[in-house]
Amino acid sequence: MRFTINGQAVEASVDLRTSLLDLLRDHLHLYGTKKGCNQGACGACTVLVDGNRINSCLALAVQYQDRAVTTVEGLAGEHGLHPLQQAFIEHDGFQCGYCTPGQLCSAIGMAAEAERGVPSAVTADLSAGPVVLDHDELRERMSGNLCRCGAYNGIVEAITQTLVTGAAE
Amino acid sequence: MRAFSYARAEDASAAVRLAGASARARYLGGGTNLVDLMRETVEQPDALVDVTALPAAIEARSDGSILIGAGASNTAVAADLAVRTRFPALARAILAGASGQIRNMATVGGNILQRTRCTYFYDDASRCNKRAPGAGCDAIDGFNRIHAILGASPACVATHPSDMCVALAALDATVHLQGHGGSRTMRLVDLHRLPGGRPHVETELQRDELITAVELPALPFAAGSTYRKVRDRASYAFALVSVAAALDVGPDGTVRDVRLALGGVAHKPWRASIAEAALRGRPATADSFRDAADAELADAAGLRHNAFKIDLARRTVAATLEGLAGGDRT
Ligand SMILES: Cc1cc2nc3c(=O)[nH]c(=O)nc-3n(C[C@H](O)[C@H](O)[C@H](O)COP(=O)(O)OP(=O)(O)OC[C@H]3O[C@@H](n4cnc5c(N)ncnc54)[C@H](O)[C@@H]3O)c2cc1C
Ligand code: FES
Ligand code: FES
Numbered sequence: 142m143r144f145t146i147n148g149q150a151v152e153a154s155v156d157l158r159t160s161l162l163d164l165l166r167d168h169l170h171l172y173g174t175k176k177g178c179n180q181g182a183c184g185a186c187t188v189l190v191d192g193n194r195i196n197s198c199l200a201l202a203v204q205y206q207d208r209a210v211t212t213v214e215g216l217a218g219e220h221g222l223h224p225l226q227q228a229f230i231e232h233d234g235f236q237c238g239y240c241t242p243g244q245l246c247s248a249i250g251m252a253a254e255a256e257r258g259v260p261s262a263v264t265a266d267l268s269a270g271p272v273v274l275d276h277d278e279l280r281e282r283m284s285g286n287l288c289r290c291g292a293y294n295g296i297v298e299a300i301t302q303t304l305v306t307g308a309a310e
Numbered sequence: 311m312r313a314f315s316y317a318r319a320e321d322a323s324a325a326v327r328l329a330g331a332s333a334r335a336r337y338l339g340g341g342t343n344l345v346d347l348m349r350e351t352v353e354q355p356d357a358l359v360d361v362t363a364l365p366a367a368i369e370a371r372s373d374g375s376i377l378i379g380a381g382a383s384n385t386a387v388a389a390d391l392a393v394r395t396r397f398p399a400l401a402r403a404i405l406a407g408a409s410g411q412i413r414n415m416a417t418v419g420g421n422i423l424q425r426t427r428c429t430y431f432y433d434d435a436s437r438c439n440k441r442a443p444g445a446g447c448d449a450i451d452g453f454n455r456i457h458a459i460l461g462a463s464p465a466c467v468a469t470h471p472s473d474m475c476v477a478l479a480a481l482d483a484t485v486h487l488q489g490h491g492g493s494r495t496m497r498l499v500d501l502h503r504l505p506g507g508r509p510h511v512e513t514e515l516q517r518d519e520l521i522t523a524v525e526l527p528a529l530p531f532a533a534g535s536t537y538r539k540v541r542d543r544a545s546y547a548f549a550l551v552s553v554a555a556a557l558d559v560g561p562d563g564t565v566r567d568v569r570l571a572l573g574g575v576a577h578k579p580w581r582a583s584i585a586e587a588a589l590r591g592r593p594a595t596a597d598s599f600r601d602a603a604d605a606e607l608a609d610a611a612g613l614r615h616n617a618f619k620i621d622l623a624r625r626t627v628a629a630t631l632e633g634l635a636g637g638d639r640t
Contacts, residue, residue, distance in 0.1 A: 158311045160345070180346050187411055193385075196411045199342045203316050204360055251410055259389040262405040262545065267394040284545035285409025 142206045146171070147215030153202075161205055162186045162197035165212060173213035173242045177287070184286030187243035187250070188212050194250025196285075213242035216249070225249065228299035236290035244286050244296055251282045252304040274305045311348045318360040322488045322522050325359050329518040330490055332357035337520060339420030340383070342412050347425065350432055352441055361520065362417060368393065374528025380419035380486075380521045384474065385410070387418060397526055399535035399554045403477035406539040409546050419521040422475055422485070422501070423513070426468035426577075427456065427548055439465045440509040455615040456550065459623065460576040460607075466509030467613060469574055470502055471548050476573035477537055479581045480554035483526050489519035498524070502578030509577070531558035531567060538630045539573070540622060549574035551623045557634040559594040566590075568631075575610075575623055582606045585627065594635045596628065603627035 144151045146169065153168050162179075165171045165188070177185035179198045186198040189211040216223040225245055228234070235241045255272040263281045264272065272278065279297050288296065315332070319325035329335035336344060336355035339362060347353040365379035370392030378387055387393055388404040404413065404421075430436040430448045437446035449457055449467050457467040475498065483498040501513050535556035541547040552573035558566040568589045570582040585606035592598040603624040610620045 157314060157316050179349070181342055181409075181412055184409065184411060193414045194411050195415045196342070196409075199340075199345050199412075199415065201316075201338070201341055201345060201358075204338065204341065204362070247411065250414075254385070254389075254410065257389065259385060260394065260401065260405060261410075262402070264405075267398050267401055269391065269394075281545050282410055285411045 142203060144202075144206060145209040147211060148209075155202060157201070157203050159202045160198055161188070161200040161202045161210070164202040165197065165210075171212050171214050175239055175242055177239070177243075182287075183240070183243075184247055185240050185243040187247040187286065189246050189250050192250065192253055194247050211246065213245055216245060223249075225299060225303045228303045229296070232295040232298040232302070233292065234295040234299040235288070235292050240286060240288045240290075240292075244283070244288070247283060247286045248296075248300045248304060251279075252300075255282070274301070276301075279305075312351070312354045312356075314348075314355050315357045316360065317357070318363055320363060322364060322520055325361050325364065325520050326488055326490060326518055328359045329357070329520070335359055335518065337361045337419065339381075339417035340412075340415030341420075342408075342416050343420060343424040347432075351434060352425075352432060361419065364522065366417075370396070374530065376526045378418055378524045378526070380417060380523055382418050384408070384413040384416040384418070384421060387474075388413065395533060397477070397481055397529075397532050397535060399480060399532065399537045399556060400474065400477040400526070402537035403473040403539075403552070403554055406537060406549075406552070407473035418474075418524055421472055422478075422498070422521060422524070424472055425512070427471045428468040429453070431468060440468060440505075440512075443508070443510045450613065453615060454613040456548065456574070457613055457616050458576050459610040459612055459616060459619045460572075460580055461504040462577065462611070463505045463507065463509070465507050466505035466577065468505070468509065468577060470576065470578050471574075472579065473537070473539060473549060473552060473573060475502075475579040476552055476571045477535075477554040478524065478526075479579035480556065480569040480571035481526050481529060481532055481535070482569070483524050485521055486523040486525065487515065487519050488522050489516050491516065493522075495525070499579070499581045505577045512577075529556065529569070532556045532569070534634060535569070536630065536634060538626060538633075540626055551575060551619055551626050553623075553626050553630045555627075555630045555634060557594070557631060559635055563593055563595075565592055565594050565598070570606075570627065570631075572606075572623060572627070575619060582627070584608075589631075594631075596632055599628040599631040599635075600624070602631075
């Protein structure tokens with residue numbers, strides 16, 4: 142099976158039962174992506190596929206052949222951490238850090254969805270208009286990522302500072 | 311998980327043909343339900359036919375109807391401007407379900423055919439007539455808070471967990487199918503079955519029958535439709551009770567037409583035909599809405615832990631309709 146992972150072409154020969162999460166961790170030794178529940182309920186395994194956030198634990202790797210996967214290892218650039226990673230540090234967006242890779246990837250996918258105008262359950266007016274990522278919108282859109290340490294306030298602040306257009310720097 | 315073969319279908323005919331070549335093939339959408347159930351060995355397919363390459367287009371037609379390819383992601387449907395303006399109840403129902411990640415993965419076909427979240431169904435140490443026909447049901451005397459209050463049987467009290475399907479049921483959606491015997495269409499409300507004595511037979515689909523599309527017929531007053539979901543936490547939880555509703559009130563204040571369906575209450579998305587009939591021609595008032603809800607729930611039966619749902623369903627129906635009559639968003 143062939144994949145593009147964090148910009149690199151990768152070949153792997155794995156059992157068809159292998160999830161994308163297990164492919165990343167057990168076969169490609171990319172341990173950033175975490176396994177929390179292994180059933181779609183916690184978001185720790187969130188990665189981006191062609192820019193869309195998904196739960197890699199429920200994804201069979203075979204189904205994602207030839208797709209571009211971005212994990213937390215792929216977020217930092219040549220000049221250091223992704224601004225969202227830096228903001229997580231500055232705003233105490235984590236304690237133990239277990240949920241953090243998933244939170245980061247999820248937030249980046251979430252911001253792209255909002256940019257495209259994808260509404261959420263708390264969007265009052267569905268008819269159109271740009272999405273304003275206020276506190277309630279962020280909480281709702283990030284509800285697929287649990288944080289046992291309860292770092293939610295820092296997470297929301299870090300996302301707001303980095304990914305919400307027009308938010309104060 | 312048991313071993314299986316994998317093939318990606320390029321079109322519907324190929325999918326059906328590929329499925330027909332195996333004894334226990336399953337179509338693979340986003341896998342968000344199937345992969346989970348395979349891990350629990352509740353599902354043990356010998357072949358997976360990936361149908362995510364099948365048409366995913368959302369076609370808004372000039373007559374007001376919309377045709378949605380079964381491969382469309384849940385996110386794509388909820389984000390579609392025509393869906394949002396013509397059938398907001400559908401967009402809201404989808405957005406009320408699961409998480410952003412799961413909605414990106416989940417397909418329309420897979421959402422319709424997702425299986426119950428009854429914990430005894432998932433747990434192979436428990437008895438479950440749906441998982442092992444004839445074994446018995448541990449939910450009936452077990453912890454049955456999330457279980458059915460309408461249309462259940464002594465064999466099974468599981469509910470259908472989909473939010474999207476509740477909106478589709480209310481909006482008179484039709485499902486396009488393709489199987490070994492050709493193509494046909496079916497009303498969504500006829501697709502899922504009540505459990506009766508055979509709860510393992512969940513739909514009217516034939517072997518390997520594939521959902522290719524969902525069609526929403528034009529319904530102008532559905533532009534004001536909505537979806538209300540009651541659950542244990544504000545996001546990322548299945549419905550205890552949910553209501554999809556569209557209401558058309560005439561200038562004289564009487565109900566000209568109404569569409570109503572309930573989720574979380576039965577083995578299938580529950581079209582509230584009794585309440586609808588009770589409402590047509592009646593004044594659009596709180597009293598009428600309460601009476602209609604009472605009529606719909608008249609035959610509801612509670613178990614040890616879920617009897618609260620009967621009143622909850624009544625109140626949610628009435629509140630949702632009041633919101634629509636008052637022009638509020640609910
Ligand atoms: C943590 C979690 C929370 C969730 N919360 C909610 C919620 O609140 N509300 C809600 O409604 N749902 C919820 N879901 C369920 C989710 O919506 C479903 O898992 C999803 O819609 C299934 O779509 P899929 O494409 O992934 O289906 P798959 O898992 O790929 O398939 C499901 C079933 O459909 C069959 N199938 C797939 N496509 C077709 C087709 N075209 N024709 C015929 N058969 C087909 C498969 O063979 C399989 O039997 C939740 C799921 C998880 C994991
Ligand atoms: S590990 Fe994938 S959602 Fe929890
Ligand atoms: S930082 Fe510990 S789980 Fe989120």
